[in-house]
Amino acid sequence: MNRAFELALLGKPKIRSNPAVGCVIIHNDTIIGEGYHRDFGGPHAEVNAILSVQSGDMYKLMEATIYVTLEPCSYIGKTPSCANHLIENGVKHVVIGCLDPNPKVRGRGIQMMREQGVNVEVLRYAQTNANLNPGFYSSMLHDRPYVTLKWAQSSDGFIGQKGQGSMPISGQKGRHFTHTWRSEHHAILVGSNTVFEDNPRLDVRLVEGESPQVIVLDRRGRLTGNEMIFSLGKEVWIFSYQIKEIEHHRWFTVDPSKPLIPKVFETMLAHEMNTLFVEGGRQIHQAFLEGPMWWDELRYFTSREKLGQGIDAPAIPADCTPYIREDIGDDEMVILRSKQTWQNFISL
Ligand code: AOF
Ligand code: ZN
Numbered sequence: 001m002n003r004a005f006e007l008a009l010l011g012k013p014k015i016r017s018n019p020a021v022g023c024v025i026i027h028n029d030t031i032i033g034e035g036y037h038r039d040f041g042g043p044h045a046e047v048n049a050i051l052s053v054q055s056g057d058m059y060k061l062m063e064a065t066i067y068v069t070l071e072p073c074s075y076i077g078k079t080p081s082c083a084n085h086l087i088e089n090g091v092k093h094v095v096i097g098c099l100d101p102n103p104k105v106r107g108r109g110i111q112m113m114r115e116q117g118v119n120v121e122v123l124r125y126a127q128t129n130a131n132l133n134p135g136f137y138s139s140m141l142h143d144r145p146y147v148t149l150k151w152a153q154s155s156d157g158f159i160g161q162k163g164q165g166s167m168p169i170s171g172q173k174g175r176h177f178t179h180t181w182r183s184e185h186h187a188i189l190v191g192s193n194t195v196f197e198d199n200p201r202l203d204v205r206l207v208e209g210e211s212p213q214v215i216v217l218d219r220r221g222r223l224t225g226n227e228m229i230f231s232l233g234k235e236v237w238i239f240s241y242q243i244k245e246i247e248h249h250r251w252f253t254v255d256p257s258k259p260l261i262p263k264v265f266e267t268m269l270a271h272e273m274n275t276l277f278v279e280g281g282r283q284i285h286q287a288f289l290e291g292p293m294w295w296d297e298l299r300y301f302t303s304r305e306k307l308g309q310g311i312d313a314p315a316i317p318a319d320c321t322p323y324i325r326e327d328i329g330d331d332e333m334v335i336l337r338s339k340q341t342w343q344n345f346i347s348l
Contacts, residue, residue: 001097001123004067007036008045008132013210016040016186017272019070019100019129019136023049027064032057040272046072046082050089058089065093070129071100071122074108083109087116094118097125099348101140106348130345135186135274137345138296144265145276148297149285150181151313152331155302158310159282166198170301173329176206181299183209186273187237189264191284192218199228202279213237213273217260217284225249239264261287261294285314296341297323301331 007022015037023045025033035048043051046068053061072082072094086094094113099106099122110120130137138146151159152169160167170178182188183204190202195216203211214229214236221242229236236249241256254263268276278288278295288295298316316336324335 004069011036017274019133021045021070023068027060041078062090069097072109083112095121126346139274145274147276147295149278150299152301153313154307156306158307161310171329174301174331179206185212185275185277187213188277189215194281298336
């Protein structure tokens, strides 16, 4: 199963909203096939694993054990059902990492196989699967993207000073982490205040990787199109209560009686994006923290410097469990997770 998870990870870059899934086929202690989900909408891990079996080895499938990180799917979506595919190929033993959180599957894949006489063993890899696919879990169980809030604070708890523009608080190593994190999310969101104060690029430059979709919340419609984010050759999404247009970019006007954030969630899922990285500022973080379960993870760096005064760092909610605490250069990195979110993820 560890090998199957290693394979699953290889698929991460190109699968968009699909889960990363890996599969290994073992016959008499020998691997006779391997596969993983490579492309969004493309063949599933189990199908690729069976395709990789040499034609002379196909008869061995009846005696082989299939290890697959996630429950084989039970329905015909963009591709045919994997549970069926395994049955049709004469497979008799399947070991799965955990149930598929997709409500269209969740146990049905297992049931289909057992009804056809397949011996199915279910292991307890829900946590590993959710760590690998937080966006998939969030979209399936909470009907919104997985939301991570990120900031850097001084040792006395300030994230910056009003009117001071962009202030580097975390060190170079911390910034590398931030860029890696950006590359691991489908979208990055800031408020228009941050755009005006910092004029950030919000792209991935310090590490290899793809830049996420940039989203700005601009309630009052103050963005002009002259800010840095509009000149990087990538379409920016703006969510606002005002009606406006910025050429080559997408302006979403939201009914002023409704909050903007759920509209962002809905739009992201409609575009097969399920991970959101929120880089502030203060008001934006607060809006996510105060919403009805609108965040899942907090990541922040604390530097050794004091600012003495400034904009307060977000207050840490009570419903958190420590996940990582580590020194990164001169800064301390802390990652906390929402208890509620992760309880839901692993309760399957
Ligand atoms: C994957 N890759 O290896 C497995 C998945 O839209 P479809 O037809 O590609 O189906 C996606 C669903 O299939 C997904 O939500 C999950 O429930 C199930 N399993 N998906 O993308 C795979 N095994
Ligand atoms: Zn499948």
